[in-house]
Amino acid sequence: xxxxxxxxxxxxxxxxxxxxxxxxxxxxxxxxxxxxxxxxxxxxxxxxxxxxxxxxxxxxxxxxxxxxxxxxxxxxxxxxxxxxxxxxxxxxxxxxxxxxxxxxxxxxxxxxxxxxxxxxxxxxxxxxxxxxxxxxxxxxxxxxxxxxxxxxxxxxxxxxxxxxxxxxxxxxxxxxxxxxxxxxxxxxxxxxxxxxxxxxxxxxxxxxxxxxxxxxxxxxxxxxxxxxxxxxxxxxxxxxxxxxxxxxxxxxxxxxxxxxxxxxxxxxxxxxxxxxxxxxxxxxxxxxxxxxxxxxxxxxxxxxxxxxxxxxxxxxxxxxxxxxxxxxxxxxxxxxxxxxxxxxxxxxxxxxxxxxxxxxxxxxxxxxxxxxxxxxxxxxxxxxxxxxxxxxxxxxxxxxxxxxxxxxxxxxxxxxxxxxxxxxxxxxxxxxxxxxxxxxxxxxxxxxxxxxxxxxxxxxxxxx
Amino acid sequence: xxxxxxxxxxxxxxxxxxxxxxxxxxxxxxxxxxxxxxxxxxxxxxxxxxxxxxxxxxxxxxxxxxxxxxxxxxxxxxxxxxxxxxxxxxxxxxxxxxxxxxxxxxxxxxxxxxxxxxxxxxxxxxxxxxxxxxxxxxxxxxxxxxxxxxxxxxxxxxxxxxxxxxxxxxxxxxxxxxxxxxxxxxxxxxxxxxxxxxxxxxxxxxxxxxxxxxxxxxxxxxxxxxxxxxxxxxxxxxxxxxxxxxxxxxxxxxxxxxxxxxxxxxxxxxxxxxxxxxxxxxxxxxxxxxxxxxxxxxxxxxxxxxxxxxxxxxxxxxx
Numbered sequence: 142x143x144x145x146x147x148x149x150x151x152x153x154x155x156x157x158x159x160x161x162x163x164x165x166x167x168x169x170x171x172x173x174x175x176x177x178x179x180x181x182x183x184x185x186x187x188x189x190x191x192x193x194x195x196x197x198x199x200x201x202x203x204x205x206x207x208x209x210x211x212x213x214x215x216x217x218x219x220x221x222x223x224x225x226x227x228x229x230x231x232x233x234x235x236x237x238x239x240x241x242x243x244x245x246x247x248x249x250x251x252x253x254x255x256x257x258x259x260x261x262x263x264x265x266x267x268x269x270x271x272x273x274x275x276x277x278x279x280x281x282x283x284x285x286x287x288x289x290x291x292x293x294x295x296x297x298x299x300x301x302x303x304x305x306x307x308x309x310x311x312x313x314x315x316x317x318x319x320x321x322x323x324x325x326x327x328x329x330x331x332x333x334x335x336x337x338x339x340x341x342x343x344x345x346x347x348x349x350x351x352x353x354x355x356x357x358x359x360x361x362x363x364x365x366x367x368x369x370x371x372x373x374x375x376x377x378x379x380x381x382x383x384x385x386x387x388x389x390x391x392x393x394x395x396x397x398x399x400x401x402x403x404x405x406x407x408x409x410x411x412x413x414x415x416x417x418x419x420x421x422x423x424x425x426x427x428x429x430x431x432x433x434x435x436x437x438x439x440x441x442x443x444x445x446x447x448x449x450x451x452x453x454x455x456x457x458x459x460x461x462x463x464x465x466x467x468x469x470x471x472x473x474x475x476x477x478x479x480x481x482x483x484x485x486x487x488x489x490x491x492x493x494x495x496x497x498x499x500x501x502x503x504x505x506x507x508x509x510x511x512x513x514x515x516x517x518x519x520x521x522x523x524x525x526x527x528x529x530x531x532x533x534x535x536x537x538x539x540x541x542x543x544x545x546x547x548x549x550x551x552x553x554x555x556x557x558x559x560x561x562x563x564x565x566x567x568x569x570x571x572x573x574x575x576x577x578x579x580x581x582x583x584x585x586x587x588x589x590x591x592x593x594x595x596x597x598x599x600x601x602x603x604x605x
Numbered sequence: 606x607x608x609x610x611x612x613x614x615x616x617x618x619x620x621x622x623x624x625x626x627x628x629x630x631x632x633x634x635x636x637x638x639x640x641x642x643x644x645x646x647x648x649x650x651x652x653x654x655x656x657x658x659x660x661x662x663x664x665x666x667x668x669x670x671x672x673x674x675x676x677x678x679x680x681x682x683x684x685x686x687x688x689x690x691x692x693x694x695x696x697x698x699x700x701x702x703x704x705x706x707x708x709x710x711x712x713x714x715x716x717x718x719x720x721x722x723x724x725x726x727x728x729x730x731x732x733x734x735x736x737x738x739x740x741x742x743x744x745x746x747x748x749x750x751x752x753x754x755x756x757x758x759x760x761x762x763x764x765x766x767x768x769x770x771x772x773x774x775x776x777x778x779x780x781x782x783x784x785x786x787x788x789x790x791x792x793x794x795x796x797x798x799x800x801x802x803x804x805x806x807x808x809x810x811x812x813x814x815x816x817x818x819x820x821x822x823x824x825x826x827x828x829x830x831x832x833x834x835x836x837x838x839x840x841x842x843x844x845x846x847x848x849x850x851x852x853x854x855x856x857x858x859x860x861x862x863x864x865x866x867x868x869x870x871x872x873x874x875x876x877x878x879x880x881x882x883x884x885x886x887x888x889x890x891x892x893x894x895x896x897x898x899x900x901x902x903x904x905x906x907x908x909x910x911x912x913x914x915x916x917x918x919x920x921x922x923x924x
Contacts, residue, residue: 173635203898246767249760249812256632258810270787277789400645405678411708413677421677427642427791459641459673469791470634471641471674484649508787522792525649581790590796592786 177275180285191226196361398524690717844877
């Protein structure tokens with residue numbers, strides 16, 4: 142990343158490199174693309190989302206009419222008849238009254254060959270909680286930076302969470318570029334700061350681009366004010382980045398947490414032949430990773446029972462018989478041997494599942510106002526298994542300044558900490574860094590049932 | 606035991622993992638997989654589920670997904686309809702035929718009964734949509750349902766856009782949008798305290814266009830009024846309303862015959878039709894793909910009352 146004057150062709154190329162990110166993006170495919178936005182208070186995130194929807198021409202006429210009326214009424218729109226685009230996503234009454242976003246909102250639109258699901262994550266009070274929620278399913282995360290302020294502590298926090306959750310594509314929108322006079326040098330300095338922070342966090346090299354949500358620069362339309370930037374617009378990037386499943390899950394070994402057993406004797410759907418389905422027994426679930434084919438050998442892991450091996454004899458998708466299926470398909474598997482298999486068990490490609498363990502080293506994003514202390518009794522939901530667990534130790538909490546581990550007696554709301562858990566049953570746990578779906582778990586309060594934390598399983602060899 | 610269960614042939618373009626299909630999953634495959642996952646999770650983790658079913662297109666698609674999720678078994682829960690008493694007769698007929706065909710139990714919570722015995726009063730504006738909340742909550746309590754599937758979609762309304770897929774309701778049936786559980790990965794947490802219940806929205810991430818494309822792909826039957834037909838209508842608040850027992854033009858408002866179809870189907874007294882020539886699924890898809898008006902904006906008077914109309918109804922326990 143160059144931090145020198147951007148008048149030369151070489152420096153322009155360096156800027157393009159920032160926009161493209163390290164790995165050349167795979168050509169975008171038709172399908173569902175999920176992305177999340179995160180930003181600090183007042184950096185114009187809701188406006189950016191509104192601008193994206195507005196300029197992509199996916200806001201329909203009656204919504205625009207309502208927007209114009211509400212913009213005039215609330216006065217957040219500048220009072221000169223311009224639209225307050227933030228109102229497109231600020232959905233709840235309190236949000237509109239206070240001019241801030243409270244909760245994650247989902248938006249849907251199509252552009253080019255893709256359908257987009259946008260999780261708009263608010264940047265204030267419960268920022269970690271909201272960012273974790275949005276980032277957990279995201280194919281890409283957009284982090285906003287106010288061009289006048291540069292990289293803030295909250296930016297580091299957002300990037301930390303996004304890195305922790307292994308969001309495969311990171312986009313940095315340096316917003317309000319109009320308010321610094323479209324200064325390419327200032328942009329390059331911020332891009333260099335971002336690259337430094339990202340490298341420190343082990344993030345994929347972010348795509349950095351200069352935008353003005355208010356004026357529309359480089360959101361959908363290329364800006365005439367930033368000739369020193371020749372990378373993609375925001376929408377252009379979103380249309381071309383690879384999805385998480387394209388990037389990873391298909392290449393992983395097959396994993397299938399069993400949701401329930403389909404054994405319809407006596408309760409067969411009308412119209413089916415009772416005789417033909419007399420012995421029907423299949424295991425329903427969604428493929429968490431990899432691909433399965435009829436004839437494949439599989440291992441079945443049940444908490445507290447020895448591993449068993451069998452062969453897949455059928456893959457059913459609601460009456461359609463498949464030869465193969467790939468994540469994230471929801472299917473039902475028929476197996477050669479009659480085994481005792483129940484919800485909470487895992488079916489995996491034979492010989493690929495690590496040994497089950499009752500001891501777990503994990504990072505927790507603590508999402509509850511009540512702090513976590515050592516000795517706490519909790520529930521762990523991992524795949525389709527829910528087991529009791531005890532927090533035996535808090536190893537420390539993440540320092541968001543240098544991303545080292547600080548000693549901690551407790552984890553407070555929005556803290557990210559490393560803990561040791563003792564489980565009531567052995568689970569086939571795998572590190573989140575390499576297994577997006579089977580490396581994740583929820584921590585649940587056994588009393589009131591609330592979700593307390595997002596859990597990410599750490600590498601086993603560091604759990605001594 | 607391996608079985609040789611015959612699977613009925615069904616034309617499915619690009620079913621996940623079929624030989625010859627591309628490696629990437631198509632939008633409808635991804636949405637279908639997610640919805641089936643949610644339906645199965647909820648049935649596995651709750652004691653007494655039920656599904657809201659009105660005969661409207663979203664609930665028809667949701668019920669179809671349930672038949673997919675539990676095939677070859679019967680859909681393992683009853684369906685519940687809150688009947689305003691002002692529904693279109695052809696939708697009620699469709700509802701009954703569908704329930705019969707799938708071998709399901711139908712519970713009906715009748716707004717009319719509540720009005721007849723004085724537990725609810727007719728509103729001045731004649732709309733009965735807001736009146737559905739009380740019979741709905743009573744039906745949940747009387748049947749001991751601990752979770753209710755709803756066909757709400759996040760793209761319908763700004764308040765729905767903030768709804769979780771599994772959404773807690775307190776013992777008074779209320780939604781607290783400022784205190785929702787974080788929803789992470791595809792791990793759904795439906796734990797709740799006694800007396801509280803959960804609403805589950807398996808088609809949260811579908812858009813109106815996705816719904817129609819799936820109806821086409823799966824060849825799903827709908828009540829006929831979703832397709833263009835000639836009907837006697839009158840103009841009211843900028844919408845075309847059908848004339849009928851519960852929907853009469855005001856003094857001096859002329860009735861005319863027009864080719865119309867319905868984009869949403871609800872209470873006759875507040876659901877408008879749109880002028881349309883789309884009498885097949887393919888034509889409807891073409892129409893929806895190029896429309897300039899949102900589906901609720903075009904057809905629902907109840908959402909025009911204020912910007913926060915849906916949010917206020919949801920907080921009180923509405924769908």
